[in-house]
Amino acid sequence: MIYAALFFITISRTFIPSYNPLKLEFPNYYPISVFQKYSLSLLGDYIKPFFFYMLSFILTATFFRENADFNFLATAFAYLILGNIVRQNIQYVIDFKLTKNAYLASFIAIGLIIIASINIAFSFLDGVLISWLLVVLFFLLGYYQHYSIIDERKSSIANSSSKRGINFKLIVNNKKARMLIIVGLFFKIIVIVVLIIQAYKGKELLVDNIPIMWLFITPLAFFTYFYNNIWAFWPSLMVNMELRNGDYYQMIKQGLQLMKFPLLIDFILALPLLYIFSDKLVFISLFYITSVVFLVSFSFFWSALLPIKVKKVFQRKGATNMWSSMATMLAIAILALMQVNAWFYIISPFFLAMSAAAIWFSKDIYRDNKHKIYEKIM
């Protein structure tokens, strides 16, 4: 647990309370090699109070352990270093435009991150050796990513000759939305792999039915974190559509386009779980479909009814209205009652009807609230 805490706390420094873009200490023109630029930047990162505190914590923990040993110290230290390297690896993908090979390497690394997570959480593999091996691997990956940066920051490049569609660009070039999607999907991958490994090893699947609920964590997070206030994340998009033709249903269609990619990826990632929980296929399918339809429809309702201004991804009062998040979570919890008794399956058509009503009413609410929405989101 200590290893996992060290690893994830170090990674989370970048994302909590708000995203801090990766700073390159040595600009391109600086007369040292790429390897030196990368390694010196990384080294400089460790000369920060955070690492001093963490190192003190590791040393203290080592001395207070009943069997204080070098293995624990070396492994804990490795995960502290690894956490920071992986943090940077993730940031290279988020912040910079890299070569195709570097992206490929980064995605392979995601697989390694997952293995590392499992290693940390379940100690399947021997600690010291594997942890230091991972440090070396991710260090080399970081160097390769640094080497593969194509000049500018990703946000300043949006080449129209790219075959990627406009909707895809609207998502990946929106820093706030992009970050939340990456974090959401990252955690989903970890959860899924943990569950797959458990199933493979024939262990009891966490606590009875709880793992099934993990299937819905990412979509729920997407909506409670930003889609329930969708227009505030793409204010200019909404204003353009309103001013240029004012067709509300076209706005909804555009909103759906913005949800399509993340939900599709989430769905693909969730597919292996259908195999694991094949005995509960009916429940999972019904729950997944109903909850996604419900979340999507109500996101337009909440976006029109309770808009709030979004300055940062993680702002103190949240990026969506608190009441909308609570109502959404409550609704999904009620929907989960289907798992308790088959009679509760009757909730599903009721939720689908409510979803249709939410879309219908959101049009009127949007018309009545239009000026307030502009005022809040612009």
Next chain:
Amino acid sequence: MIRIENLEKSYVNKLVIDKLNLELNKGMIYSLLGKNGVGKSTLINIIMDIIPTNAGNVFINDTPHNEITKEQKSKIGFIGENLAIIDELSGKDFLKFIGKIYGIANNILEKRINDLTSYFFENSDDINKSISGYSTGMRKKIAFCAAVIHTPEILILDEPFSGLDPLVANQMTAFLQQYKRDDRLIFISSHDLNYVEKIATHIGVLDNELLVFNASMEDFTHNGLNSLDNALLKILKPNDSELSKIDWL
């Protein structure tokens, strides 16, 4: 084309526009002048139904502005104070996106984008760069291209020349001169009298919540006897007496 009746607007008990009546017809290039903060942008935002009124009515082609149909709305082109350009896209993608909202056919859209961008953008690569990296002038240019790409009947421009270098500002005035037609209305709010003088057919002056002048350009300048800024200064009466009190100059 645009009719405003007894319009009133206030912000937190501060009256900005008081009983404004105005009729703008086809063939006009109407330029609204006035001091900073007098309510020019507010008036434009009210016409576009971005902000609510306190009283009065605004009609666009005889339909209340908040009830106009999708088709009627697509006959309006607009640059607001907040340019509402989509930073996530490149200039070209933005224009494509706008063209699709208006339902312009792909081949026509492609030609219009090429024509507009080669006229306004000296470096053809700029159009492929992300808008988030654009300068103020480039943002204004791309917003202008998006406002005219569907050849609207009503073109409403809030401060179109601000932030532009003289070369591009002149290009824009030349474009507007060519864009003017008997079946089109161009409504501009601007401080740049040099450019307004070249294109406006009618002038309105907003001061102290009221539309204090509303007539043709000829009436405003007394058939060219006064320059535009002299004519404006006669109406707005700047506070010169305070200047003499600044003895340290």
